[in-house]
Amino acid sequence: MKKIKFDFNVDFYFYFLNKMVLSEIEKKERRRESNRKYTLANKERLLEKSKQYRIANKEKIIEKRKRYRKTPQSKKSTTISCWKYNGLILPLPWYSILYDYYINTHRCEVCNNEFKSKRDRHMDHCHETGQFRWILCCSCNTYDNWKKKKYNTNI
Numbered sequence: 721m722k723k724i725k726f727d728f729n730v731d732f733y734f735y736f737l738n739k740m741v742l743s744e745i746e747k748k749e750r751r752r753e754s755n756r757k758y759t760l761a762n763k764e765r766l767l768e769k770s771k772q773y774r775i776a777n778k779e780k781i782i783e784k785r786k787r788y789r790k791t792p793q794s795k796k797s798t799t800i801s802c803w804k805y806n807g808l809i810l811p812l813p814w815y816s817i818l819y820d821y822y823i824n825t826h827r828c829e830v831c832n833n834e835f836k837s838k839r840d841r842h843m844d845h846c847h848e849t850g851q852f853r854w855i856l857c858c859s860c861n862t863y864d865n866w867k868k869k870k871y872n873t874n875i
């Protein structure tokens with residue numbers, strides 16, 4: 721049997737791959753631009769259309785929203801937006817990482833007591849800098865027990 725030896729030109733391969741990825745990005749960008757133009761040109765008509773759809777499918781939309789609210793994805797995004805609203809500042813991918821950590825924490829990080837319920841778990845952050853500090857139980861979060869413990873002062 722004759723062996724076929726591939727002369728694999730790595731540079732060419734990467735050049736080709738790069739070109740493919742770039743063209744994919746360009747395509748996406750072009751599509752987005754044309755969509756934007758179309759929406760601007762047909763604004764009134766599209767608004768009217770979506771309004772009609774909402775009126776005709778009211779029940780369906782409510783049902784869909786209810787179903788979505790029960791999903792973990794919805795709970796996650798609601799919790800994260802709540803944190804953002806309350807002034808937590810993190811680099812963007814860290815919100816998701818912190819949420820996973822938050823969900824998997826079952827004990828208060830200061831008093832080490834187990835959380836009594838899901839509502840007992842609190843994300844504590846510095847209100848001046850927006851930095852994340854601890855996952856706390858309700859009483860530690862309310863009375864700032866951790867501050868007294870850490871700095872040994874009465875604040």
Ligand SMILES: [Zn+2]
Nearest residue numbers: 828831857860
């Ligand atoms: Zn605690």
